[in-house]
Amino acid sequence: MTPYDLVVIGAGTAGLVSAAGGASLGAKVALIERDKLGGDCLYHGCVPTKALVKSARVAHQIDHAEEYGIKSAGYEVDFPAVMARMRQVIQTAGVHDSPDRFRKLGVDVFEEEAQFVSPDEIAVDGRRLHTRSVIVATGSHSTTPPIDGIEEVGYLTHVEALRLNRLPSSLVVIGSGPIGCEFAQVFTRFGSKVTLLSSSPLPLPKEDPEIGEVLKQVLVADGVDFRSGFKAGEARMENGEKVLVAQNERGEKIEVRAEEILIAAGRAPTAGSLALENAGVVLEKTGLKVDEHLRTTAENVYAAGDITGKYLFTHVAEYQGRTALRNALFPVKSKADHRVVPWTTFTDPEVARVGLTEEQARREHGTVKVFRQPFSGVDRAITDGETTGFVKVVTDRRGKILGGHIIGPDAGNLIHEIVLAMRKNIPIGTLSTMIHVYPTLAQANQRAADNFYREKLFDARNQKAFSAFFGARRLLDKVKPLVRGRR
Numbered sequence: 001m002t003p004y005d006l007v008v009i010g011a012g013t014a015g016l017v018s019a020a021g022g023a024s025l026g027a028k029v030a031l032i033e034r035d036k037l038g039g040d041c042l043y044h045g046c047v048p049t050k051a052l053v054k055s056a057r058v059a060h061q062i063d064h065a066e067e068y069g070i071k072s073a074g075y076e077v078d079f080p081a082v083m084a085r086m087r088q089v090i091q092t093a094g095v096h097d098s099p100d101r102f103r104k105l106g107v108d109v110f111e112e113e114a115q116f117v118s119p120d121e122i123a124v125d126g127r128r129l130h131t132r133s134v135i136v137a138t139g140s141h142s143t144t145p146p147i148d149g150i151e152e153v154g155y156l157t158h159v160e161a162l163r164l165n166r167l168p169s170s171l172v173v174i175g176s177g178p179i180g181c182e183f184a185q186v187f188t189r190f191g192s193k194v195t196l197l198s199s200s201p202l203p204l205p206k207e208d209p210e211i212g213e214v215l216k217q218v219l220v221a222d223g224v225d226f227r228s229g230f231k232a233g234e235a236r237m238e239n240g241e242k243v244l245v246a247q248n249e250r251g252e253k254i255e256v257r258a259e260e261i262l263i264a265a266g267r268a269p270t271a272g273s274l275a276l277e278n279a280g281v282v283l284e285k286t287g288l289k290v291d292e293h294l295r296t297t298a299e300n301v302y303a304a305g306d307i308t309g310k311y312l313f314t315h316v317a318e319y320q321g322r323t324a325l326r327n328a329l330f331p332v333k334s335k336a337d338h339r340v341v342p343w344t345t346f347t348d349p350e351v352a353r354v355g356l357t358e359e360q361a362r363r364e365h366g367t368v369k370v371f372r373q374p375f376s377g378v379d380r381a382i383t384d385g386e387t388t389g390f391v392k393v394v395t396d397r398r399g400k401i402l403g404g405h406i407i408g409p410d411a412g413n414l415i416h417e418i419v420l421a422m423r424k425n426i427p428i429g430t431l432s433t434m435i436h437v438y439p440t441l442a443q444a445n446q447r448a449a450d451n452f453y454r455e456k457l458f459d460a461r462n463q464k465a466f467s468a469f470f471g472a473r474r475l476l477d478k479v480k481p482l483v484r485g486r487r
Contacts, residue, residue: 004030004131006328007122009114009274012039013314014305015137016097017321018328023106027329030131031107032114032124038097040139040306041314044159047093049182051086052162053346056189060222060348063189067385077190079167086162116279119298133300133328136281136288137321138274140306143266145174145232153235153242155261158183168192170258172244174232175265176203178345181215183262185347188223195225195256197232197246204345208357208405214389215351215407230254235261269307284309293333294324302328310336313343342419344412349389352415355403355422361394365402369395369455371428373448375408380439384409391448393418399427399452410441417445428452 008019011033019031031037041047055077065072095101099109112125122129142157144150156164158179169192173184176198184196196203196219202212203219203226220226230246237243241257269287276282282289282297287309294302304324305317320336327333342354361368374390375381389408395401404418421431431449436442 002028004028004108004129006030006133006135006325007032007129007131008135008137009122010039010137010139010305010307011037011097012137012139012305012317013041014139014317014321014324015039015135016102017318018135018137018304018325019102019107020105021322021325022329023102025329029107030110030122030129031102032110032112032122034111034113037099037102037109038094040141041317042094042097043090044162046314047090048086048162049158049179049186050346051089052082052186053182053348055082055085056186057348060189077167079190080165082190083162083165113273115273115275116281117275119279119281119300131300133302134279134298135321135324135328136271136274136296136301136303136307137305137317137324138270138307140267140287140312141270142263143268144263145265147174147232147235147244149235150261150263153237153261155235155263157263161262168258168260170194171260171262172197172242172256172258173262173264174244175263176200176205176226177264178204180262180264181219181345181347183264184224185219185222188219193225193258194223195227195258197230197244197256198226198228199231201228204351207345207351207353208359208392210358210390210392211351211353211405211407215347218347218349218388227254227256267306267312269309271307292335293327294320294336295327295333300328310338311341311343313341315343316341340419340422342415344415346412349386349408350406350411352406352411353404354415354419355401356394357403357405358392358394361396361402365396367397368402369397369399369452371395371448371451371455373444373451375441375444378439378441378444378447380441380443381409383439391444393428393445393448395428395452399429400425401428406444408441408444414441414445417442 005027006022007030008015009032019029022029059077062072062075102109110124115123117123120131167190171187171192172195173180174197181203184194188194203215204212229248232244232246234245242261244256247253271283280298281301287307288296288303290296290303290308296303302324304320306312323334323336345351371393372390376387381387386409392405394403401422406414428449429452431445436446
């Protein structure tokens with residue numbers, strides 16, 4: 001058999017990008033996937049959950065139609081139809097991820113389990129593939145926290161939740177990260193009675209606390225019972241219901257009852273069946289040990305996506321897949337640059353973030369500046385009736401952007417202006433002087449940046465200088481007629 005230039009293990013976003021890119025360059029590529037091409041994002045993550053978010057938003061808009069002058073006779077959420085639409089979305093989006101498409105690109109696709117025999121030899125489907133380089137892109141999976149009795153009682157992860165065909169009458173969600181918050185809001189808007197159990201005081205504990213505070217208010221207004229500071233420790237069945245016992249740091253206990261339990265409290269790297277030890281590849285708690293080039297502890301084995309444990313986002317997996325591909329095929333190596341990584345939680349309103357929080361920036365840079373703009377002061381948000389939230393930009397003293405945080409309508413799109421500014425070292429003042437279309441939500445970014453100049457203008461020293469300037473000009477205006485008269 002002719003040796004491969006590249007073997008890619010795992011056909012999620014990172015793996016598909018690597019395999020397609022390698023084939024387009026003329027390399028001989030093998031792609032190995034034990035389940036279905038497309039990975040978690042297509043079947044269990046970004047695509048299906050965003051379809052549910054859209055349906056839940058439509059239901060919410062109908063529920064509030066009278067606020068826009070439209071009388072509604074009421075509505076009913078047809079949950080099976082919602083799930084059928086979600087599956088159709090997966091099918092449509094998955095066309096480009098089919099095995100046949102990749103075979104037409106010249107990729108040898110193996111739909112089986114893979115194991116390392118050595119760093120340059122992979123066992124799959126009763127065969128051994130010899131290769132110059134390998135990219136491991138096997139992703140991550142949900143983990144279950146230690147809760148007594150949870151296995152006997154039974155629970156859902158996001159994977160099982162997406163297979164439901166009947167809406168649970170009640171649901172307790174464990175974990176208030178992005179997955180937990182999105183599912184809690186979606187199922188509440190569909191009509192479930194939802195309790196969100198959070199060990200942290202606010203939802204999205206990794207975000208700026210100001211963001212979490214606003215999101216908490218939104219979730220509660222939607223009907224989510226948010227229980228903060230409690231950690232689940234025990235589960236049991238009682239009278240046909242699932243009962244969770246949770247406790248806070250003060251030892252206070254609560255019991256939460258629901259038809260279903262959804263666990264969204266962590267992820268771990270998926271690599272246990274690869275026989276990594278045969279290749280000399282080290283697996284740490286959060287993922288494969290990689291260097292700045294995404295090379296593992298084996299010289300010819302690279303990694304990309306969730307398996308690296310860096311940032312568990314599809315867009316990062318795509319970026320890493322391209323970087324790992326260049327390094328796996330060519331002698332000149334590229335460094336993976338994770339300095340400016342944005343992400344979005346697709347609640348309603350959305351939460352988007354790039355860079356440092358205000359607290360992180362103060363720890364790292366000392367004195368920082370913070371510029372905010374509430375959507376209640378943005379005309380387009382007012383016309384749309386979506387004024388909840390704000391833009392918050394954190395800079396150093398000179399206006400270099402250190403972090404951007406948005407909670408509000410279309411935040412996932414709005415954040416990219418700040419991302420580009422950070423990436424290209426564009427100061428916040430430039431966002432203010434750039435012409436923005438009126439009326440658009442993007443003006444929230446501009447208005448936040450306007451505060452940079454407003455602060456400068458109202459600085460006491462500048463005010464004194466301006467007063468002196470205008471005073472001198474007024475005096476000159478008085479003198480000019482006298483001079484002309486003498487002539």
